[in-house]
Amino acid sequence: MSAIRLHKALGRVWASEPGWRGWLTTVNHTDLGRMFLFVAALYFVIGGILAMLIRAQLASPRSAFMGPEVYAQVFTMHGTIMMFLFAIPLFEGVAVYLLPKLLGSRDLAFPRLTAYGFWCYAFGGAMLIFALLAGIAPDGGWFMYPPLTGPIYAPGINTDFWLIGITFVEISAICAAVEITVTVLRCRAPGMSLDRMPIFGWYALVTAVMILTGFPPLILGSILLELERAFGMPFFQVAEGGDSLLWQHLFWLFGHPEVYIIFLPAAGIVSTVLPVLARTTLLGYGWIVAAAVSLGVLSFGLWVHHMFTTGIPHMGLAFFSAASTLVAVPTAVQIFAWIGTLWKGRPALRLPMLWLLSFFATFVIGGLTGVMVAVVPFDWQVHDTHFIVAHLHYVLVGGFVFPMLAGLYYWLPHLTGRRRFFRIGEIAFWLVAVSFHVTFLAVHWAGLLGQRRRTFTFGPDDAWSLLNLVASIGSFVLAIGFALVILDVLVNALIAARGTRNPWGAGTLEWAMPTPPAAYNFASLPEVADRDPLWADPDLPVRIARGEGYLAGAERGRREILAVDVASGRPVQVVVLPGNTALPIAMSAATGGIFLGLLLKTYWLVPLAALVVAAMAIRWVWCLGTDADAGPQAVGHGLRLPLASDSADPPGWWGSLFLIGTSLTLFGSLLFGYAFLWTVAPNWPPPSYLHSGWASPALAGIGSLLACLGIRLAQRRLRRGRLPLVPLGAVTAGCGALVAAAVTVMAGTSHDAHAYDAVAWVLAGHAILHAGVPGLMSLVVLAAALRARLSAARSGPVHVLRLWTDHAAAVTVIGLVAIWLPGWLT
Amino acid sequence: MLDPAGPAAETIARLWWIMLAGGGAIFVLVMALLLLAFRESGAEAGAGARRERVWILGLGLGFPLTVLAALLASALWVGERLLPRPAPEVVGVGAVARQWDWRFTYDDAPGRVTRGVLHIPAGRPVDVRITTEDVIHSFWAPRLAGKIDAIPGHVNVLRLEAWAPGDYAGASSEYNGPGYLGHGFIVRAHDPEAWRAFLADAPT
Ligand code: HEM
């Protein structure tokens, strides 16, 4: 078949709906990647405007521009927007847009999930922007320390906007992370073994796994603080057995990994762009992968360095100080590997390279000041001064914004299909690169002289008066520079001439397609035998377009991709992806209903919206099943593969696996919080413990046994070709018993009496939710069995259910025992 | 903090100058290596394995490990010296923060409470026991020592010392609401007579 005919056939199957409807119903990763990128850029502008307000206020002493209340909202929202609505979503956008193209796939593993995540981000962000415009924005600083943000000292709705809005946005990060993890592991080109994977794939994988393990502590903390604010459950109030330090631990357990979640994708871009512009390969690929992985692991052991001034025992300080300086090592490995790569090749001073150089100069300084503040005595002086403000901007702007700009200019021809013609970008670069240092070197110095962060003004005699004027002037030039970058991108995207394919001469697969890319990316999926397939075979793009790879065209009239074996990249399944649908946007709107109900304290809305979400979720998974075994499908080159829906481990199984991993870290954080309160909070033990009697523990024991045995029996029955109706019923009953056991805990305690009782309620609520979900799922699977949508081959739903059942049994039993144990022992 | 008036602050200020010099040197080194890559003379020759040894094992692993080990050792040593260890000369005082003032109590003058001004003897180590009645604050007198937080339900101890009599500015340095900017205090260091007079409740 000719390339044109293939293109037409694929276009019919993969295209989004025309017109504005297309934006609402698209599930295509190229569309959604662009939408993520655009909205994140919008938030950068908003956050940048807030930064300008801050610098305008600080330009002169005793400025009457803002009072302390408004200033508090402005710095809190600046930090919050930049971290949660700009940096993380920008990574998501880059990954969503690029990953399938780099990996040689047509889309991500869960297209509807991408869309759902995007809309949660859009709606959650809108909540925060509404608060900002209405003048009721959060004002406790971006790390929201209680008791200042607790019900007594912050009774207004401001803080609730933060806790609820950010948690809503967090859903999108979790969705994207599951998506990225499964895509990197399972949806690559045939033959792309892990060691042939483009380096960005590794960085994205590490980042995604870090999101899955790093965000749960924050989500948990937000839930606990909101429960304290809404229902008086005293997690952070010392008089009732809470402790405000618990928040700091939960927040920084998230907050530190967050910094690396922001830095690693940027490092991934450096590792991708720099070798191409140096016309060579990356030096030390294996070392860089090892460095990225060890950064990911190490960064979970450092959170206490944000709490050096809270009175941690000296031994603890020494340990965390050592660990904090140690992360400089994998960072140094990467830096020197990159510089070594430049030495190895013949680097060209194109615009992306300029941004990379600026990244080096800035990020190295940020890293060095980072090592300085990891030294405890020094931190005792500069903590909470503008020195820290300057340090964090060197890291975030130098280590994230600059590499992202390098990436922007590198992939701009890909996004637009045009070549850059107007040279505003060079001017913009020099403005930004120079004025950034003018601004933030001055801010460093102001901090050393004693200017505290978050103070809304200063006197004319304060030593840092002049430095602030310098910083403000620098920052206005900086803003002009960024505005010129935006202008440059706009004019070059809209009116520049068409460019050639692969303008940088890169070796990775995203350049093997016409640009701007078609919705399906590749007319056929290439077989990969090299880390840089385009260098190994310059004719590859033509052969892909002619349909010489796998799954050429769309013969079966549906969206198809390949799933591969995790390590070797051998193709193992054909995955049929869903087409355009409004389900994701509708479901995220319904999810928004839950959050809105919590925010406005209209609690009747919450169960109602939850019910709608559940109904939509059922519809969501129902669409994945089929009515009959499809048998092996021809994928080209004589190969025949089963459909994912005919397999025991469809992508949904892998997605569930990682989601359960996330859920377990949330549960772990909860147990950590319980143990922390028990050992550190002043007013423990509580006046009385819950005494369980024997009935509830028996119920929990029987329930977990029933559920776990039931699901195993169901698997066996199905394997032998029989419908497992009774075993599935046992799973439902078992989950019901677990829920009932958890309810007795709530009945036996009073949620606001003491932190112990409050924790008991949360553990019980957690158990109800986690046992309730597989209970509901078992009913859906039962319905599927009755409708003949299960068979020995189409057993995926049962395997997925087993994951959730085992998880439910484990967390319910462990959680309830943790509450009952003190009662048993006394 | 760059103008220390006591041993703790002085130690930390010295640490800063040393780190600044070391950091500056490392920065210059890295930038030099970076810019040298753009020499006209073209690609540097050398086998892949050797290159990895030099860049990754040598510069990437060996170099930072050496520097950091030295830094950590000195930091621990410095930190150890700043700790509030028991000593005969030590004076004990209490500091209680709230939105937005500070109240101070004195072990040597029970019942004595001052607001906004902490009196200490010059030339003697002072342990300040710090806590709060409401939200989190932080006790910071930059010319004398580093800071430590005032956390509900917990008491943190900070060791400070002023070499000479005089007034030293102090401030809360953990954001604590709209009154944060003005939430300061003064540390007033006395010579021995004035300190005795203060303890005897003479007007100061
Ligand atoms: C574009 C130029 C930027 C300027 C001029 C700027 C300026 C500032 C200033 C002056 C503060 C301190 C406010 C205070 O403590 O009184 C601040 C805080 C902060 N900035 Fe930026 N910023 C910029 C970009 C960014 C970016 C790109 C990020 C993150 C990716 C970021 C993240 C933060 C955070 C997290 C805080 C702390 C907020 C808090 O204290 O709660 N900023 N910024």
Ligand SMILES: [Cu+2]
């Ligand atoms: Cu950190």
